[in-house]
Amino acid sequence: MSRRVLSPVVRETLHGLVYTELRRSLIHGLFDAGETLRIQEMAETLQTSTMPVREALGRLVSEQALEALPNRSVRVPLITxxxxxxxxxxxxxxxxxxxxxxxxxxxxxxxxxxxxxxxxxxxxxxxxxxxxxxxxxxxxxxxxxxxxxxxxxxxxxxxxxxxxxxxxxxxxxxxxxxxxxxxxxxxxxxxxxxxxxxxxxxxxxxxxxxxxxxxxxxxxxxxxxxxxxxxxxxxx
Known part of the structure; x- marks a missing residue:
């Protein structure tokens, strides 16, 4: 029970903050349609490691806010x-x-x-x-x-x-x-x-x-x- 209570709060908080920031940026139109979002560049901009960025982008792909590309990067969907x-x-x-x-x-x-x-x-x-x-x-x-x-x-x-x-x-x-x-x-x-x-x-x-x-x-x-x-x- 103590292990569950003392789960890594800081890590989860960081992952949540990265997701929230990327989500906010998408809602308010800070990225262009078709723009590619590269994990390393996003991590450098957000001043964090690549792991929370990768997880946040994966969540946003599952929510249809982003599209996964064959080269493992993601992009904002094109306007059609x-x-x-x-x-x-x-x-x-x-x-x-x-x-x-x-x-x-x-x-x-x-x-x-x-x-x-x-x-x-x-x-x-x-x-x-x-x-x-x-x-x-x-x-x-x-x-x-x-x-x-x-x-x-x-x-x-x-x-x-x-x-x-x-x-x-x-x-x-x-x-x-x-x-x-x-x-x-x-x-x-x-x-x-x-x-x-x-x-x-x-x-x-x-x-x-x-x-x-x-x-x-x-x-x-x-x-x-x-x-x-x-x-x-x-x-x-």
């Missing part, structure tokens, strides 16, 4: 139309459902925090390049503050997995976003807050799904433009 549509559909379905579950549990204090997060997000989005991570963190905090109100131990991990897989798409969409032309990043956040305060489930789900679709639509438009260019080159 099939994967884009699959992720967009899954997020609309699951996150729409969790918003409906959260709706009756939200309090005035929750709405005050959602408004504050949205104002901070608005100030951070589109600013200096070094504020992109902060904007992503605020967006994550906004959504998951709502989702946690659903009080679902089953759905929250599913949503977290979808966000983990969506990271490269969010990164690509941020590069395509045009502040002068496109709808502001917080437009649907304000619409969602207003709908939730009214207790309007249908309007809440619409605001949420419109927000999810914003990033995916930007990438879909880029893919359409690339396909059109290839057809023109082939038949022009």
């Amino acid at each position: 139309r099939e994967r884009l549509e699959d992720l967009a559909r899954a997020r609309r379905l699951i996150e729409g459902q969790i918003v409906m579950l959260a709706l009756p549990n939200l309090t005035p204090g929750d709405f005050e925090r959602l408004r504050r997060l949205t104002k901070e997000y608005d100030a951070a989005f589109g600013g200096r390049a070094d504020r992109a991570l902060r904007a992503s963190e605020l967006n994550h905090d906004f959504h998951f503050h709502i989702y946690r109100a659903a009080r679902s131990a089953v759905l929250i991990p599913i949503v977290e997995s979808l966000w983990l897989q969506s990271g490269p798409y969010v990164r690509a969409a941020a590069r395509l976003h045009d502040e002068a032309r496109d709808i502001p990043a917080t437009h649907y956040h304000w619409a969602l807050i207003e709908a939730l305060e009214r207790g309007d489930g249908a309007a809440s789900v619409k605001a949420l799904t419109d927000d999810i679709a914003r990033s995916f639509n930007l990438i879909r438009g880029q893919l359409d433009a690339e396909d059109a260019g290839e057809r023109t080159a082939a038949y022009g």
Whole structure:
């Protein structure tokens, strides 16, 4: 019994910290789609040995956030139309459902925090390049503050997995976003807050799904433009 109680806590903590840091980086789009992650380079960056990095990358491969390559390295999955549509559909379905579950549990204090997060997000989005991570963190905090109100131990991990897989798409969409032309990043956040305060489930789900679709639509438009260019080159 004493051997089990005195298991190597430090080692397990280190492995968990490495996994958490890599997972956070993927969620917030700090890696490009198709980018190769090499164990030795990751270990040097994180200032740790290769073992916790290898285990963390293996976990992330099993969660479909990364892909294993034949040379024992891993990469962030490439952006494809099939994967884009699959992720967009899954997020609309699951996150729409969790918003409906959260709706009756939200309090005035929750709405005050959602408004504050949205104002901070608005100030951070589109600013200096070094504020992109902060904007992503605020967006994550906004959504998951709502989702946690659903009080679902089953759905929250599913949503977290979808966000983990969506990271490269969010990164690509941020590069395509045009502040002068496109709808502001917080437009649907304000619409969602207003709908939730009214207790309007249908309007809440619409605001949420419109927000999810914003990033995916930007990438879909880029893919359409690339396909059109290839057809023109082939038949022009």
